[in-house]
Amino acid sequence: MSDTDSFIDEVNDEVRRDRLFALLKRYGWIGALAVVLIVGGAAWSEYRKATARAEAEALGDGMLAALSTNTPDARLDALTGLSSENPTAQALVAMLTASEAQRAGDVEKAVTELNAVAINPDVDEIYRQIAGFKALTLQAETLDAATRRQQFEALAAPGSPLRLLAVEQLALIDVAEGNTDAAIGRYQDILQDAAVTSDLQQRALQVIVALGGTPDLDNLPISGN
Template identity: 60%
Template sequence: MSDTDSFIDEVTEEVRRDRIYLLLRRWGWVGVVAVVLIVGGAAFNEYRKARATAQAQQLGDTILAALSENDPAARAAGLAQAEAMSPGGKAVLDMLLSASQVESGSREDAVNSLNAVAVQGDLPEIYRAIASFKSLLLQGDTLPAADRRQQFEALAAPGAPLRLLAEEQLALIDVADGNVDAALDRLQALRQDAEVGIDLQQRAAQMIIALGGEPEPLVAQQG
């Protein structure tokens, strides 16, 4: 390689270094900011996890302390003071609260606690259905039969998680309305349902006999 070529290479390399230096001076802060954001984001994520864990532990401690009370009213008061930060935690808390409210004789408050769960749209359907079902059971003596029928029919819709239990309650409403034939038809269909459990099947058979009917032979379900 000639001296001229060597000199050109040195100049080219120097220019390249100058350009890199200028680029670093102009844009180097971007890398610094990126590092700060990454480190800061990781630290915030860890803080958020730690806070959520602490809140869950605090809620658990509050619930356990309340449930340790022998007096139902004291249990209800303790649970009412607990604060849940997530929809799921709030649902569990309200269901526990409703049970203590029932035991303490505050049935109306228990219904309100359950209805609060039933209308939480961000909860899985099964939790909302359980809350609605239990609320309706508590209102057997206070809610008009027509209103209870309408709501149980909604719970008995195809694919609903508690549809068979809702059908059983609809049969009881039929009986209360004096429509025994409708109750018998509903109970016979309930016993033949492919998803019915043995306990519910047996209860339906006992109700049929009590109403003067005869349980139809069970049809073998196709696998």
């Protein structure tokens, strides 16, 4: 390579460096801002995770402390003072509160807590259904049969995780209304369902016999629970 070529290359390198420095001076703040945002975002994410963990631990400790008290009234008071910004965690607190309210004889409060969970769209569907189901069972003596039937039929829809338990409740409403044949038919359907548990299967058999029916024992599913 000639001295002239070397000189030209050095000049070109110098020009490129000058251009690079000029660009850095003009737009370097963008890169700095990007670094700040990345680091700040990571720090904020870690802060939120740490805060969520601390809240969950505090809530768990509070729930354990509440449940360790000696009486339903004391447990109820302790649970009533707990809260969480997490919808699922708050639903669990509400359901525990409802359980203790029931034990303390305050069925109205139990139903209120459960219904609050059942209608909360931010809570997972399974918790909403469990809460709604429990609230209905607690209102067997205070809510009219037509309303309970309508709501249990919704819970008995295909694909519902509480379907068979809801069908059982519908059968109990049939029994209370004197519609024995309909009740036996529902219990027969429960017996033949592949998802039936051993406990529910046994209850269905017993009630069918008690109602004067004959259980259809052909091709009964084998229950694993």
